[in-house]
Amino acid sequence: MNLARRTMNHPALAAVYERAWRPTLFYLASGRTTTSDRRDAVRALRLDGAQRVLDIACGPGNFTRHLSDALTDGGYAIGLDYSEPMLARAVADNAGPRVGYLRGDARVLPFADGTFDAVCCFGALYLIPDPIAATREMIRVLAPGGRIAITTSYRADSPFGAVSRVFGGRIGLRVFDDRTFPELFAASGLVDVEQDVHRLLQYVSATRPA
Template sequence: MSSIAQRMMGNPVFSQVYERAWRPLFTRGFSLGASDTADYDRALRAYLARPGERTVLDIACGPGNYSADASRGLTGDGRYIGIDFSASMLAQAVRDNSADRVAFLRGDAHRLPFADGTFDTVLCLAALYLIPDPLPVLDEMARVCAPGGEAIVFTTSRTSIAALPGADALTALSGLRIFGVREITERFAALGMEHVEQTVTGVGQFVHARRPAE
């Protein structure tokens, strides 16, 4: 049986309001009403928009929230590909975010349809906590990351209010997973990723890691 969150992500009406209304409110909630997460998100978007010939994979891209930023500075053969399991989210992405160098694909994050070392940048932003059995998704991110490439994750973190009694019951009901503070970083390190950096914002965390260059 699918969770409440999974059913919402597959709902065409929710797909339409997600980017403009729900996601900004939800992102602010990660900082418990403060602006930390939103501030880091703006910095991340600016970083993704830097000029360069990169291949970018956005896992669980939803309606294409980061597609404009991640594709804006691409040069040469640079391409952005967004992949999501929700047909309604992808339909919204195509309607709102189609552009040169941008493509959207339906697929399973546990079995990415790409060869090893394909992408310079691999993203999974504000989505990992919704994916059933999410840790193997990190394995796939590391697998398709090119030598010298980067993996970037934004997800939940078991800090502050997320560690209070009853939080687990609430997240189990909703389908949202709260990750341990070191759960993501240790998984990336075990996969051989380097320079694993973590920034915690309220009950959220941004993690950046690199695959060793050959």
Template sequence: MSDDHTRVRDFFSARAADWDNRFPDDGPAYRAAASELGLRPGGRVLDAGCGTGRALPALREVVGPQGAVLGIDLTPAMLEAATRAGRDREGQLLLGDVTRLPLRDGALDAVFGAGLISHLPDPGANLRELRRVVRPGGTLALFHPIGRAALAARQGRQITEDDLRAETNLRPLLSGAGWHLTSYVDEDTRFLALAVRQD
């Protein structure tokens, strides 16, 4: 395991047990974001870096009982917390690495990533890997239940110019990885960037 992976796993392992208690009111924001993925009943979606699986119920609502919902995370403690919360009933949980997904090319209609991009070791290459598993015309959603400024304030820091989530940085990053940014919202109450896989 790389140093980046070890750091991410250590960070989230230490926080897994209390993660959901820290953010108890995020459900409506997840549902609103999931509804914008363009998924239909029977669709196939991956929650990349799913953590405790907070997005899985919202994703299941969109694709219905015939759809496929997968959640993959690097941290066993997060997946254990997801199972304790019963979210394994909403989708299949996989222990794995979003930088090397165990999925065939074009297997999915969409990928959902909550708080994901800031934890990717090589964002350009990793976004290409997410593109690989999505069908042509499929969607990527990069989400956070609060915007960049609100998150920075919560963490007691300032937004910097090199923030990957800034539209001026994110648009070319996505384009270089084969995605076309179609929508960008950065408000206090949510961050949501939607992109479509380019052929």
């Protein structure tokens, strides 16, 4: 397990992740606040009813609980993560009437095809050993008419981007160009592909045709 993944699985990080670690690092990387990211997550996934939502690599549930709050009775959000300390924190801090948590591997999701109306992964694909396999699994479990949304790293086509790729590789953090995920979504038959880049992060969403 590389340095980045060991850090994410440490109980000490789980204790401070939602209150300090993530808000600080993501603001430095994107210039965006957690409030803005949460609001845009609901918009990108088009949550407004009794939908079934899957949040991949949910960590301590800081986004999962927020997504569940946008649902009506009958809707629910499931947060999936591999880290036991993160999931323990999620259950302790972000439980709710329409949210639940599950330990699992994002590369082999334990769900049938087309199970969820919305699937997301915010700030974790660059840590998963095979991010492309994980993304294909997200698409597999997405129902017709459903929305997928991700936030992940962004590498500019510049000397700085080349440096970020090398540095990220040393600590186990992948840095993606701006074509990988839009092209993967399109090749998988998804439509309405949207992409926004904010500094070192890219936000990509799409729809599975009904």
